[in-house]
Amino acid sequence: MKRKLIIIGVSIAVLFGGFTLSNILKESKKPPLKNKGVFTATVFAETIKNSTIPLDFTATGSLEAKNRVEIYAEVQGVMISPIGSFKEGASYKKGKPLVAIESDVYRASLMSQKSSLQNLVTSALADLRLDYASSFDKWNDFLKQIDVNNPLPPLPEYESNKEKMFITGRNIYSTYYNVRNMELTLAKYNITAPFDGVLVEALVTPGSLIRPGQKLGEFIQPTVFEIEAPVSASMIGFLKIGQKVTVTSTNNDSKKWIGEIVRINRLVNSETQTTNVYVQVKGDGLEEGMYVKTNIMATEVENAYELSRSVIFDKNQVFVVEDSILVQKTIEPLFYKEKSVVISGLKDGEHVLSKLPTGAYPGMKVTIYTEQ
Numbered sequence: 001m002k003r004k005l006i007i008i009g010v011s012i013a014v015l016f017g018g019f020t021l022s023n024i025l026k027e028s029k030k031p032p033l034k035n036k037g038v039f040t041a042t043v044f045a046e047t048i049k050n051s052t053i054p055l056d057f058t059a060t061g062s063l064e065a066k067n068r069v070e071i072y073a074e075v076q077g078v079m080i081s082p083i084g085s086f087k088e089g090a091s092y093k094k095g096k097p098l099v100a101i102e103s104d105v106y107r108a109s110l111m112s113q114k115s116s117l118q119n120l121v122t123s124a125l126a127d128l129r130l131d132y133a134s135s136f137d138k139w140n141d142f143l144k145q146i147d148v149n150n151p152l153p154p155l156p157e158y159e160s161n162k163e164k165m166f167i168t169g170r171n172i173y174s175t176y177y178n179v180r181n182m183e184l185t186l187a188k189y190n191i192t193a194p195f196d197g198v199l200v201e202a203l204v205t206p207g208s209l210i211r212p213g214q215k216l217g218e219f220i221q222p223t224v225f226e227i228e229a230p231v232s233a234s235m236i237g238f239l240k241i242g243q244k245v246t247v248t249s250t251n252n253d254s255k256k257w258i259g260e261i262v263r264i265n266r267l268v269n270s271e272t273q274t275t276n277v278y279v280q281v282k283g284d285g286l287e288e289g290m291y292v293k294t295n296i297m298a299t300e301v302e303n304a305y306e307l308s309r310s311v312i313f314d315k316n317q318v319f320v321v322e323d324s325i326l327v328q329k330t331i332e333p334l335f336y337k338e339k340s341v342v343i344s345g346l347k348d349g350e351h352v353l354s355k356l357p358t359g360a361y362p363g364m365k366v367t368i369y370t371e372q
């Protein structure tokens with residue numbers, strides 16, 4: 001009996017000791033408590049230094065000849081220009097023929113009308129000698145000057161209404177103006193170059209039948225060009241006619257020309273809020289259709305700073321660092337560039353974020369990154 005009690009007591013003691021040891025081991029496996037503190041983020045910032053900043057912008061466009069003529073026919077006939085002429089790329093001097101249309105039939109009709117005018121004046125001279133002796137010599141000289149191969153001379157001035165009525169009754173005036181109209185039409189059978197230039201489009205060849213209203217080609221002067229540059233409507237007030245502009249080739253930045261603003265369109269595009277400014281430029285190396293960049297200086301802004309567009313939020317808000325705390329400030333955007341914006345509203349010496357960290361908020365504890 002005594003032995004059985006001893007065994008029970010030892011068993012109880014072993015169990016109690018095992019339970020106690022298990023609790024001690026569990027307590028030893030608990031992770032140590034972390035020290036709770038305020039999180040401090042490292043941010044990138046730049047120091048504000050306001051200055052006078054030029055507001056300039058770049059626009060890309062293609063060159064178009066300032067002097068450009070689309071050639072249309074006003075009469076009908078067969079093109080009789082020399083074979084091999086009227087080809088794209090051909091150069092012509094001012095006044096040289098571009099297109100010649102066969103005009104023999106029309107010319108013969110014109111000569112017939114001039115002959116009729118001569119007959120009318122001749123038949124009127126006898127009556128003029130009797131009734132209007134003072135006017136006889138001038139009409140006789142007019143008759144002598146009429147040549148079927150040359151343009152008509154000017155009509156003599158009438159001395160009285162009676163003389164005017166007499167000449168009108170003989171159909172001299174109507175015939176004269178009919179002949180003058182035919183002379184002007186005959187001139188349209190030959191189209192000449194309005195200036196020194198190059199044919200850039202040819203739609204007909206010698207032997208083609210040409211009809212009134214038909215487009216024949218396009219002629220340009222390859223020495224003076226214009227560029228159409230879209231500009232923000234807010235900047236138009238800073239631009240003026242005659243302002244100098246730098247023009248650069250898109251393929252080679254070393255090639256530069258000086259142009260000037262010649263026209264400003266006041267119509268604002270409702271979708272893009274831009275309007276077109278036209279820049280005239282000339283010089284060696286410029287060609288029709290060539291892509292160029294225009295750098296236009298609008299104005300200068302005093303007490304301003306240029307900041308990356310990526311750090312501006314809610315249109316006009318930025319973060320500055322004051323006593324290691326982020327403070328939200330309102331700025332005034334003055335001019336937007338492709339990747340930056342010219343602003344005002346910050347003081348010299350303030351530290352504005354140059355990169356916006358994720359989750360930034362006013363009052364956030366930060367430290368400014370500095371290179372070691």
